[in-house]
Amino acid sequence: xxxxxxxxxETLIAEVAALVVSALNLEISPAAIAPDEPLFxxxxxxxxxxxxxxxxxxxxxxxxxxRADNEDNLKIFASLRSLADHVAANxxx
Amino acid sequence: xxxxPLLAHSNADDIVARRGGESxxxxxxxxxxxxxxxxxxxxxxxxxxxxxxYRFAVGLAxxxxxxxxxxxxxxxxxxxxxxxxxxxxDCHILTDADPGQYPLPAVVFxxxxxxxxxxxxxxxxxxxxxxxxxxxxxxxxxGLPVPHRKSWGRxxxxxxxxxxxxxxxxxxxxxxxxxxxPQHMFGFESTVLLAWLGGGAFDASRPFYPADIVATLxxxxxxxxxxxxxxxxxxxxxxxxxxxxxxxLSATAPLPTELARRAxxxxxxxxxxxxxxxxxxxxxxxxxxxxxxxxLTRDVRLSIRDGQGWIEGDDxxxxxxxxxxxxxVGERQFTLVGRNADIINIAGKRTSLDxxxxxxxxxxxxxxxxxxxxxxxxxxxxxxxxxxxxxxPGLDAASLRAALRERIDPAFMPRPLILLDAxxxxxxxKLPYANREALLAAHRAQDRMDTPEDVRLPxxxxxxxxxxxxxxxxxxxxxPGRPIVPGVVLLDxxxxxxxxxxxxxxxxxxxxxxxxxxAVGPGANMYLKWxxxxxxxxxxxxxxxxxxxxxxxxxxxxxxxxx
Numbered sequence: 001x002x003x004x005x006x007x008x009x010e011t012l013i014a015e016v017a018a019l020v021v022s023a024l025n026l027e028i029s030p031a032a033i034a035p036d037e038p039l040f041x042x043x044x045x046x047x048x049x050x051x052x053x054x055x056x057x058x059x060x061x062x063x064x065x066x067r068a069d070n071e072d073n074l075k076i077f078a079s080l081r082s083l084a085d086h087v088a089a090n091x092x093x
Numbered sequence: 094x095x096x097x098p099l100l101a102h103s104n105a106d107d108i109v110a111r112r113g114g115e116s117x118x119x120x121x122x123x124x125x126x127x128x129x130x131x132x133x134x135x136x137x138x139x140x141x142x143x144x145x146x147y148r149f150a151v152g153l154a155x156x157x158x159x160x161x162x163x164x165x166x167x168x169x170x171x172x173x174x175x176x177x178x179x180x181x182x183d184c185h186i187l188t189d190a191d192p193g194q195y196p197l198p199a200v201v202f203x204x205x206x207x208x209x210x211x212x213x214x215x216x217x218x219x220x221x222x223x224x225x226x227x228x229x230x231x232x233x234x235x236g237l238p239v240p241h242r243k244s245w246g247r248x249x250x251x252x253x254x255x256x257x258x259x260x261x262x263x264x265x266x267x268x269x270x271x272x273x274x275p276q277h278m279f280g281f282e283s284t285v286l287l288a289w290l291g292g293g294a295f296d297a298s299r300p301f302y303p304a305d306i307v308a309t310l311x312x313x314x315x316x317x318x319x320x321x322x323x324x325x326x327x328x329x330x331x332x333x334x335x336x337x338x339x340x341x342l343s344a345t346a347p348l349p350t351e352l353a354r355r356a357x358x359x360x361x362x363x364x365x366x367x368x369x370x371x372x373x374x375x376x377x378x379x380x381x382x383x384x385x386x387x388x389l390t391r392d393v394r395l396s397i398r399d400g401q402g403w404i405e406g407d408d409x410x411x412x413x414x415x416x417x418x419x420x421x422v423g424e425r426q427f428t429l430v431g432r433n434a435d436i437i438n439i440a441g442k443r444t445s446l447d448x449x450x451x452x453x454x455x456x457x458x459x460x461x462x463x464x465x466x467x468x469x470x471x472x473x474x475x476x477x478x479x480x481x482x483x484x485x486p487g488l489d490a491a492s493l494r495a496a497l498r499e500r501i502d503p504a505f506m507p508r509p510l511i512l513l514d515a516x517x518x519x520x521x522x523k524l525p526y527a528n529r530e531a532l533l534a535a536h537r538a539q540d541r542m543d544t545p546e547d548v549r550l551p552x553x554x555x556x557x558x559x560x561x562x563x564x565x566x567x568x569x570x571x572x573p574g575r576p577i578v579p580g581v582v583l584l585d586x587x588x589x590x591x592x593x594x595x596x597x598x599x600x601x602x603x604x605x606x607x608x609x610x611x612a613v614g615p616g617a618n619m620y621l622k623w624x625x626x627x628x629x630x631x632x633x634x635x636x637x638x639x640x641x642x643x644x645x646x647x648x649x650x651x652x653x654x655x656x
Contacts, residue, residue, distance in 0.1 A: 027508075040503075041498070042495060042498070045494060045498075045506060045508075047503035047504060047506065048301070048503070049439075049440045052301070052324070052327045053476070055302055055327075056303075056327055059331060065304035065333065066304065067308075068301050068305055069305065073302070
């Protein structure tokens with residue numbers, strides 16, 4: 001991945017991980033989510049219900065609405081890093 | 094013999110669908126149906142997995158016009174696809190995704206033909222009402238999907254009645270925007286068939302994020318939102334500016350009145366709920382903001398026998414048992430009282446604990462296992478996830494989850510998945526509700542932020558048993574002929590058992606709250622489970638038996654405690 005201004009730093013990754021864990025009441029520590037593991041399916045095992053719940057919390061916290069625009073709905077949630085990158089690129093300045 | 098057209102539209106330029114702001118005419122649709130018929134292999138059964146609603150509809154129409162039967166299972170896990178192949182070995186998948194990912198032969202939806210359809214519009218297919226159009230599957234209780242036969246006539250009866258009840262006006266056709274997939278019974282009937290038979294259109298997309306739903310609703314004329322309580326709640330909670338709609342349609346789980354009112358105010362439109370099931374089709378509607386009662390949309394009869402609600406009609410082969418407990422409140426009206434114990438509904442997806450238990454048991458290496466819907470999981474406003482207890486020496490949580498994911502819908506994946514050395518089954522081999530709640534409470538109490546989920550617990554959790562003697566003095570004078578245990582006695586017994594278990598010497602209890610949920614009689618055999626909060630010392634307790642919760646509340650010990 002290219003290093004651009006939209007890449008999330010470790011602080012933001014940890015912050016988003018904490019948000020995911022608290023939004024879904026997961027019984028794991030935020031630090032236990034590997035940044036590049038898939039969040040849904042075989043990885044953390046999230047599904048589309050979780051993703052809508054996290055999307056809501058992310059939009060409230062960072063002040064922007066998630067959009068898929070006919071792309072794969074789950075692309076933003078491919079991994080913790082992709083979600084944090086999406087937040088870094090879209091959050092209110 | 095009755096013959097029914099595929100759709101109500103008749104002019105070549107009538108709009109049947111929209112995609113990204115573009116309109117798709119009847120002529121274009123019928124040409125596309127012909128193109129798909131040309132690529133379908135010589136098979137009798139089609140498993141139509143097209144994610145795009147327009148392509149799904151074209152594939153369905155092509156299957157119907159060529160006397161093929163569509164298979165509509167309730168989920169598309171690997172195991173379900175294998176079960177479909179076993180059910181109909183000739184079955185082919187029709188897909189608009191990568192065909193290599195399936196364990197069955199798959200045909201790709203042909204690429205779009207941009208050429209304008211010729212001036213001659215193909216004829217609208219007309220089908221014998223008795224033509225077998227689809228097998229729709231429910232999860233059943235045997236572990237195998239249960240097929241339900243749908244003829245074109247029965248689908249038309251169900252959906253035309255809904256269209257009439259909703260007042261859909263073919264001279265002012267709405268565009269239906271669905272957040273539900275066309276393959277599930279509600280989305281199948283309420284987006285594709287409702288547009289076909291009501292003379293309207295549907296949007297080809299299935300918008301997911303709230304902002305995508307709002308954008309889609311905003312770009313189609315006379316928009317109708319077809320959704321579920323879960324999607325509706327997340328949409329309203331997003332606090333986005335919402336467009337006015339013709340109406341909102343919700344199904345799959347009962348919608349709380351408060352949410353219905355919020356939706357009506359937000360969209361400046363009525364919200365209707367649809368009541369139906371895979372077995373019965375759509376049978377009733379209600380305007381949820383103003384009515385708790387459902388009104389039947391078609392000529393069916395309701396009855397209650399031995400507490401079980403039944404529905405029967407000329408378009409059903411036999412009376413069908415309802416999954417919900419109902420109360421008949423008028424000649425053509427009923428209310429929902431509750432749900433049958435074994436049926437569970439997670440974010441609008443239905444299955445039974447029996448079915449899930451059998452899926453678990455079918456995994457290699459699983460010796461014993463049970464799913465559990467935690468207390469509080471019958472409230473539709475929050476998504477409560479299932480838990481599962483599994484005895485599988487030699488399997489770790491990750492491989493168990495991978496095996497389960499092949500078999501069950503993601504919505505039913507257990508969270509937590511608790512590995513045990515044995516399950517505390519009772520003498521009859523059952524794992525009663527109270528035992529499952531106690532297992533879960535023990536797991537949660539032990540759980541710490543850094544503890545992995547698959548930590549192995551001792552096989553016997555802490556719990557107390559309470560039996561109320563049949564000759565307890567409290568029965569004298571209470572409801573002669575039908576003795577029940579007074580609430581104060583239940584509370585007394587619970588406090589006594591707690592003091593004993595926690596080593597407290599006649600503490601002075603402060604009662605925080607108590608709810609008596611169900612009456613029990615003499616000789617009642619109950620389980621008490623509890624959890625003490627570290628901060629306040631308050632003890633949350635639940636009294637339950639094999640049939641569920643009897644009472645719950647909170648007690649705080651004070652006064653004469655042992656040091």
